[in-house]
Amino acid sequence: MVYKDKDEILAAFNAFREQFDAVNDKRERLIKSSREVTIQSKRIIFLLHRLVTSDSQDDQAIEAAEKKLNHIRTTLLSEIHKEVPTPDEFWLHLRSISPGIQEYLEAVSYVHFLKTKGLITYQEALLWFSDDSKIPFFPLPYDEFLLGISDVTGELMRLAITSIARGGGRERASAICDFVRRCSADFEQFTPDVRELSKKQAVTKQSIRKIEEGESCAMRTKIFLLTSCKANYAVHLRRAEFEDDPTMLDEYVRRSLSSRGRDIDDYAGGEEGD
Amino acid sequence: MEPTELERIMQHMEQESAIREKMRDAIGDFEKATRVMMASLMSIHSTPVSEVAPLVDSVVKVQETCRGPIATIADLIPENQYWRWRDMYSRHIQNFVFAVALCEYVRSHRVASIQDVTNILGIREEWQDRVRIQTEDYLHGLISVANELSRLAINSVTLGDFDEPFKIHSFVADLFSGFSMLNLKNDVLRRRFDGLKYDLKRIEEVVYDLSVRKLGPIRSKAIKE
Numbered sequence: 001m002v003y004k005d006k007d008e009i010l011a012a013f014n015a016f017r018e019q020f021d022a023v024n025d026k027r028e029r030l031i032k033s034s035r036e037v038t039i040q041s042k043r044i045i046f047l048l049h050r051l052v053t054s055d056s057q058d059d060q061a062i063e064a065a066e067k068k069l070n071h072i073r074t075t076l077l078s079e080i081h082k083e084v085p086t087p088d089e090f091w092l093h094l095r096s097i098s099p100g101i102q103e104y105l106e107a108v109s110y111v112h113f114l115k116t117k118g119l120i121t122y123q124e125a126l127l128w129f130s131d132d133s134k135i136p137f138f139p140l141p142y143d144e145f146l147l148g149i150s151d152v153t154g155e156l157m158r159l160a161i162t163s164i165a166r167g168g169g170r171e172r173a174s175a176i177c178d179f180v181r182r183c184s185a186d187f188e189q190f191t192p193d194v195r196e197l198s199k200k201q202a203v204t205k206q207s208i209r210k211i212e213e214g215e216s217c218a219m220r221t222k223i224f225l226l227t228s229c230k231a232n233y234a235v236h237l238r239r240a241e242f243e244d245d246p247t248m249l250d251e252y253v254r255r256s257l258s259s260r261g262r263d264i265d266d267y268a269g270g271e272e273g274d
Numbered sequence: 275m276e277p278t279e280l281e282r283i284m285q286h287m288e289q290e291s292a293i294r295e296k297m298r299d300a301i302g303d304f305e306k307a308t309r310v311m312m313a314s315l316m317s318i319h320s321t322p323v324s325e326v327a328p329l330v331d332s333v334v335k336v337q338e339t340c341r342g343p344i345a346t347i348a349d350l351i352p353e354n355q356y357w358r359w360r361d362m363y364s365r366h367i368q369n370f371v372f373a374v375a376l377c378e379y380v381r382s383h384r385v386a387s388i389q390d391v392t393n394i395l396g397i398r399e400e401w402q403d404r405v406r407i408q409t410e411d412y413l414h415g416l417i418s419v420a421n422e423l424s425r426l427a428i429n430s431v432t433l434g435d436f437d438e439p440f441k442i443h444s445f446v447a448d449l450f451s452g453f454s455m456l457n458l459k460n461d462v463l464r465r466r467f468d469g470l471k472y473d474l475k476r477i478e479e480v481v482y483d484l485s486v487r488k489l490g491p492i493r494s495k496a497i498k499e
Contacts, residue, residue, distance in 0.1 A: 003385040004384070009451075010448075016413070016456060017456050020456060087353075087354035091354075142283055190287060
C-alpha cells in the first residue's frame with residue numbers, strides 16, 4: 001500500500017508524530033523516576049555510612065535501610081513497571097532507567113553485605129526488583145546486575161577507611177579488603193561481555209589500593225606509637241642517667257627523633273591518598 | 275561469588291555471545307545484499323528513463339535474497355527483545371528501506387510505506403517483538419532517498435529528461451511537509467532532517483532553471499495554450 005498522494009503521506013506522518021511524542025514523553029517520565037531512585041538510594045547509602053559505627057548499631061541501621069529500600073521498590077520501581085509493562089518496552093527504555101537501577105542495586109548489595117558479609121546473588125537481587133508476590137517488575141539484565149553490584153566496592157572502601165580511623169576496626173577493614181579483592185577477581189572474567197564493566201573494575205582496583213594504603217598507614221602509626229613509647233621509656237631512663245647534664249639529654253632526643261623522621265614523613269604521605 | 279552463581283552468570287554470558295556470533299553472520303549476509311542493491315541503484319544517475327525498468331528488476335531480485343538472513347535473525351533473537359539487538363543491524367535496515375523506496379519512486383513516483391518494506395523483507399506479523407521495520411529506520415531510509423533524488427534532479431537534466439526534476443520536486447516537497455510535522459529530539463534523525471531542506475533547495479533551483487527557460491512540463495502547457 002504505497003501512499004497515493006500527499007494526504008496519505010501526511011496522515012502517515014501524523015501517526016509517526018503521535019508515536020514519537022508518546023515514546024519521548026514516556027522517556028522523560030522514566031528519566032525522572034530513575035533520577036528519584038538514584039537520589040533515594042544515595043541517601044540510604046549515606047544513612048548507612050552515618051549509622052554503621054559499631055556492630056551493636058548495625059542491625060538498627062540495616063533495618064532502617066531495608067525499610068527505605070522497600071519504599072523505593074513499592075513506589076518508584078512499581079511506577080517504572082507501569083510505564084514499561086512489557087519486556088519489549090523495557091529494553092527500549094533501559095538506557096533511561098539504567099542509572100537508577102544501578103544505584104539502587106548498589107544500595108541493595110551494600111545492605112546485603114552489612115547483613116551477611118557476603119555478595120548478593122542475582123536471585124536475591126531480583127527479589128528487590130519484584131512486587132510483593134515475588135513477580136519481577138522487569139527482566140533484570142545480568143549486565144545491569146554486575147554493573148550495579150560492582151559499584152558497592154566504592155562504598156566498602158569508605159566503610160573500611162572509616163573503620164580504620166575509628167580504631168578497633170582493623171579486623172573489619174581487612175575482612176572488607178579481602179572481600180573487595182575477591183569481587184575484583186570475580187568480576188574480571190565478565191569484562192569482555194559487559195560493556196562499561198572494565199571502567200568499574202578500574203574504580204574497584206583503586207578502592208582496593210585505598211583500603212590497603214589505609215591499613216598499612218594504620219599499621220605504621222601503631223609501630224610509630226610503639227617505638228615512641230619505647231623512646232619515651234628510654235628518655236626517662238636516660239634522664240635519670242643524664243640528670244646532671246641536660247645538654248647531653250637534649251642531644252639524645254634530637255638524635256633519636258631525626259633517625260625516626262623518615263617514618264613520620266611516610267605516615268603523612270600515606271594519609272594524603274585518602 | 276559462589277561458584278554456582280559464577281557459573282550461572284558465565285553460562286548466561288556465553289549464550290548471549292553465541293547469539294551475537296550467529297547474528298553477526300546473518301547480518302553480514304544482509305549487509306552484503308543491501309550494498310549490492312545500493313551499488314546498482316547508483317546507476318540511475320546515468321540511465322535514461324526508458325532503460326530504468328530492467329535496473330529496478332535486477333534490484334528487486336536482490337531484495338528477495340534478504341529474506342533468508344532476516345528470517346535467521348528473527349529466529350535467533352529471544353522473545354520480546356527487539357530493542358536489545360536492533361542496534362546490531364538497524365543501519366542495514368535503513369539501507370534496505372532506501373533501496374525499496376528508491377525503486378518505488380523510480381517505478382511509480384510514490385512513497386513506499388513501512389508495510390511495503392515489511393512485506394518485501396518477508397517480515398511476519400508474529401515476529402513483531404523480535405524483528406520489525408522501526409519508524410526511525412524507515413524515516414532514515416526516506417531521507418536518504420530525498421538526498422539521492424536531489425542528485426538525480428541535476429543528472430536527469432543532463433540526460434535530457436526535463437520532466438523528472440518536477441516530479442522529484444513534488445515528491446521531496448511532500449516528504450518535507452511530512453517530516454515538518456514531527457517533533458524530533460536532538461538526534462541523528464533530527465540533524466538529517468535539517469539537511470533535507472538543502473536537498474529540497476537544490477531541487478528547487480533545478481526546477482527554477484528549467485521553468486525560466488520554459489522547459490519541462492511548463493513548456494508543454496505553454497505550447498498547448
